[in-house]
Amino acid sequence: MGNFNSSMLTQYDIEEVQEHCKDLFTQQEIVALYERFCQLDRNAKGFISADEFLSVPEFALNPLSQRLLKMVDGLNFKDFVAFLSAFSSKATMEHKIELIFKVYDLDGNGKVTFNDILEVLHDLTGSSMSDKQREDVLTQVLLEAGYTRESYLLLDDFIKILEHSDLKMEVEVPID
Amino acid sequence: MSGTRELRSSSSELDLDRPNIEDYLPSGSIPEPRGKLRLRDILDISPTLTEVAGAIVDDSFTRCFKSNSPEPWNWNVYLFPLWCFGVVVRYLILFPARVIVLTMGWIIFLSLYIPIHTLLKGHDKLRNKLERSLVELICSFFVASWTGVIKYHGPRPSMRPHQVFVANHTSMIDFIILEQMTAFAVIMQKHPGWVGLLQSTILESLGCIWFNRTESKDREIVARKLREHVHGTDNNPLLIFPEGTCVNNHYSVMFKKGAFELGCTVCPVAIKYNKIFVDAFWNSRKQSFTMHLLQLMTSWAVVCDVWYLEPQNLKPGETPIEFAERVRDMISARAGLKKVPWDGYLKYSRPSPKLTESKQQSFADSILRRLEEK
Numbered sequence: 115m116g117n118f119n120s121s122m123l124t125q126y127d128i129e130e131v132q133e134h135c136k137d138l139f140t141q142q143e144i145v146a147l148y149e150r151f152c153q154l155d156r157n158a159k160g161f162i163s164a165d166e167f168l169s170v171p172e173f174a175l176n177p178l179s180q181r182l183l184k185m186v187d188g189l190n191f192k193d194f195v196a197f198l199s200a201f202s203s204k205a206t207m208e209h210k211i212e213l214i215f216k217v218y219d220l221d222g223n224g225k226v227t228f229n230d231i232l233e234v235l236h237d238l239t240g241s242s243m244s245d246k247q248r249e250d251v252l253t254q255v256l257l258e259a260g261y262t263r264e265s266y267l268l269l270d271d272f273i274k275i276l277e278h279s280d281l282k283m284e285v286e287v288p289i290d
Numbered sequence: 291m292s293g294t295r296e297l298r299s300s301s302s303e304l305d306l307d308r309p310n311i312e313d314y315l316p317s318g319s320i321p322e323p324r325g326k327l328r329l330r331d332i333l334d335i336s337p338t339l340t341e342v343a344g345a346i347v348d349d350s351f352t353r354c355f356k357s358n359s360p361e362p363w364n365w366n367v368y369l370f371p372l373w374c375f376g377v378v379v380r381y382l383i384l385f386p387a388r389v390i391v392l393t394m395g396w397i398i399f400l401s402l403y404i405p406i407h408t409l410l411k412g413h414d415k416l417r418n419k420l421e422r423s424l425v426e427l428i429c430s431f432f433v434a435s436w437t438g439v440i441k442y443h444g445p446r447p448s449m450r451p452h453q454v455f456v457a458n459h460t461s462m463i464d465f466i467i468l469e470q471m472t473a474f475a476v477i478m479q480k481h482p483g484w485v486g487l488l489q490s491t492i493l494e495s496l497g498c499i500w501f502n503r504t505e506s507k508d509r510e511i512v513a514r515k516l517r518e519h520v521h522g523t524d525n526n527p528l529l530i531f532p533e534g535t536c537v538n539n540h541y542s543v544m545f546k547k548g549a550f551e552l553g554c555t556v557c558p559v560a561i562k563y564n565k566i567f568v569d570a571f572w573n574s575r576k577q578s579f580t581m582h583l584l585q586l587m588t589s590w591a592v593v594c595d596v597w598y599l600e601p602q603n604l605k606p607g608e609t610p611i612e613f614a615e616r617v618r619d620m621i622s623a624r625a626g627l628k629k630v631p632w633d634g635y636l637k638y639s640r641p642s643p644k645l646t647e648s649k650q651q652s653f654a655d656s657i658l659r660r661l662e663e664k
Contacts, residue, residue, distance in 0.1 A: 235332065238338065
């Protein structure tokens with residue numbers, strides 16, 4: 115009836131993707147993610163455009179959506195899975211923290227400055243806090259944690275700061 | 291395709307008829323952390339990230355518009371020839387026969403409709419009555435052209451003022467199926483092509499009201515026409531699909547409150563398609579209505595149940611939104627649909643930034659409060 119499932123992945127494909135995401139997803143999960151990928155990639159370009167991500171209202175509504183778009187825009191399937199692998203229940207704490215770090219460190223220079231944090235805080239609070247309030251809050255908590263406005267935070271700092279808080283970063287891939 | 295469609299962020303024009311998503315979404319989904327604010331609380335953006343990843347992996351909105359591909363059943367040696375035989379029957383016997391039926395229907399319809407419409411200009415009452423029966427007739431021909439097996443449950447709607455029928459929406463064929471029983475006047479999106487031609491000629495005479503989703507002017511005109519229509523005594527009963535868009539018959543999206551603000555009795559109609567032979571969901575982004583009809587005409591049958599449910603009135607102290615939700619509950623329960631808190635128009639526009647702002651507000655509040663705590 116014209117509804118052929120053209121999106122069959124072979125074992126090789128799946129193994130390749132599994133290797134790429136460090137075996138954090140099962141084969142079934144990868145198949146499910148592939149279906150989802152094809153659903154979002156409406157005209158089968160091989161990647162998901164910013165516009166297609168934003169067509170998911172729950173994504174578009176998220177305060178960090180614009181920032182995350184810069185990370186996920188144009189990913190092919192392998193990198194799409196690799197991005198999501200941080201949300202696997204099997205992913206290590208370091209892996210999850212690394213993703214958080216990357217959200218702050220958008221330019222990818224390995225250092226997070228006062229302004230980087232301020233930008234994320236701006237996304238998260240919008241017009242509900244003034245610039246002054248944000249700066250004050252941030253300066254205060256940085257000082258209390260032993261940093262100053264001028265310090266750079268490295269990935270190691272993030273791990274040190276976040277590893278003892280209970281990060282709940284898990285997303286279950288729905289398998290039909 | 292959505293890429294070429296101009297996406298407008300929700301502006302006042304769409305808000306007119308839009309219920310607030312906030313009224314539907316559970317509030318405070320993230321447990322409120324306590325205690326003194328520390329650096330890790332600021333840096334820990336995991337709840338927000340988890341929400342994003344959740345939305346990327348799966349979301350209830352996209353699910354509403356997913357067409358389910360039919361399960362193949364031609365999987366073994368003796369079923370396969372049977373299936374092939376079925377294909378031959380469907381495409382070479384049923385389909386041409388149905389085309390003939392439909393063509394005959396049109397010939398009969400047009401040869402009666404045109405004289406009636408032009409000759410009986412002075413006798414409006416008689417003309418309307420005849421035109422009504424003719425539209426019911428052509429709709430029966432349409433239903434016959436997909437061998438529609440339709441069971442109607444409950445009392446057949448009658449003409450009376452101050453009532454409006456609301457139904458869940460899966461495809462334009464909903465309209466044809468309901469129309470073959472009763473000549474409803476319907477509120478619908480203006481379509482291009484031959485459907486648009488029918489809309490502006492024949493269906494117009496039933497008192498149907500057309501609008502363009504993206505035209506803000508149209509909304510006011512529709513609202514005014516609606517009010518005029520329901521107060522007329524010999525107007526055709528009014529049918530509204532309050533979802534405003536076709537949903538795949540597994541979910542129901544938010545009802546537009548327009549139909550529930552008229553101060554009329556609302557008669558819910560639940561429509562459930564049985565998908566064993568064909569999926570009746572019309573995904574207007576993927577196929578034209580003509581292709582959709584061809585798909586139906588080459589299938590074995592369209593099987594469907596229609597329930598005319600108990601008429602409802604606005605209860606004292608109830609807002610139109612609550613009323614709309616109550617009716618949506620009834621229809622969803624009857625037709626076995628899952629309710630989702632989304633506006634179907636999000637297919638055409640981006641969600642309002644209000645919800646983002648409320649998320650930001652609650653995060654900011656929690657920061658400021660915890661800053662004070664010791």
